[in-house]
Amino acid sequence: GNSVTQMEGPVTLSEEAFLTINCTYTATGYPSLFWYVQYPGEGLQLLLKATKADDKGSNKGFEATYRKETTSFHLEKGSVQVSDSAVYFCALSLNYGGSQGNLIFGKGTKLSVKP
């Protein structure tokens, strides 16, 4: 079946450290891939996306590259800030008829950044 696996948290980093959150997927066809962020007490917000192989999504210093050969979409940021503390969700959306574009989520990775 279709699924998303992301690294378990929590992840605790010091400010200005490098961040990687791993995400791999299993899907039939050619999914679109997303990273969503959830700040405490809030809903999910779209952080970045990629719709085809080798696409790189980027936003707010975060980036992720759609790797079809390794079925991965790892999230990276070169220098994290305390304000990046949140839960990050990797997700995929299937683009073929019948799927209706439903998002399939990973379980989320909680990031805490210490000053």
Next chain:
Amino acid sequence: NAGVTQTPKFRILKIGQSMTLQCAQDMNHNYMYWYRQDPGMGLKLIYYSVGAGITDKGEVPNGYNVSRSTTEDFPLRLELAAPSQTSVYFCASGEASNYGYTFGSGTRLTVV
């Protein structure tokens, strides 16, 4: 720009009671979704709709019902609430599958 509006934000129900979670969007999106979020489990799709008058079950539909009489509104009905329905519920809407979705701020429901 209201986006996706969910009401109420919090609710406590007794076992066996019923309630409707409201969701409204003002972006003229055809696609709308209801997810539940349980700790450490990510989000699970309950029901979705691809347009007014069209709804279908997601991964975890048991104990819930939906309707979509207008493009804007997509209420979720809980009949005979059970403790297993204690969760945070998110409504989302979107234009197409590869655009990403806009989420509401959620409804935290506790069934006691």
